[in-house]
Amino acid sequence: MPATDRNDKVEKTAAQWRAELTPEQYRITRLGGTEPPFSSPYYTEKRRGIYRCVCCGQALFSSDTKYDSGSGWPSFFAPVSEDVITEAPDHKLAMPRTEIRCARCDAHLGHVFPDGPLPTGLRYCTNGGALAFEPQGND
Known part of the structure; x- marks a missing residue:
């Protein structure tokens, strides 16, 4: 998975995605699956960092907007x-x-x-299997 922030579109065949992802990552990201609540280690992740797309490396969320929604899935505002x-x-x-x-x-x-929560009033409820965490700093 390349760590990138470019917005160049990434298109691959199902076979290419299957070769690059774990079966669970493929089920979630390519087939629209949902992981069981409280199953992702990212749900309790407290370190500072960036959450990237597990498929293409695009930066998606920052730990600065992560919060405990109680839902069982990593949540960001x-x-x-x-x-x-x-x-x-x-x-x-x-x-x-x-x-x-x-x-x-x-x-x-x-x-x-x-x-x-404020300031957006939105809860981006994400599957941890769709994310790759990149720690920042010495936390």
């Missing part, structure tokens, strides 16, 4: 910038949701909900 995430309606369950995807490689990340 904002991405590093608005152009790194795309949103789409998700009607797979009875309650409509808004899916979030990596703008660079179209990986499924999770969902965004309007019940987060």
Whole structure:
């Protein structure tokens, strides 16, 4: 996974993604899966750093916007910038949701909900399996 902040689109075949990702990462990011709550080590991660897309390395979230939502999934109140995430309606369950995807490689990340803390009031509820954590500093 390259650590990059460029917005060049990344397109690969399913076979290429399968070769690069673990089966769980592939299920989450390429098939729109959801990991069990409280299963990701990133849920309790406290170090300073950047959370990148596990597929393409795009910086998505900063530890500065991470908070404990109690949901069981890593949660953030904002991405590093608005152009790194795309949103789409998700009607797979009875309650409509808004899916979030990596703008660079179209990986499924999770969902965004309007019940987060200030200053945005949003909760970007992400699958830890869609993320790669890059620690910063000496925490």
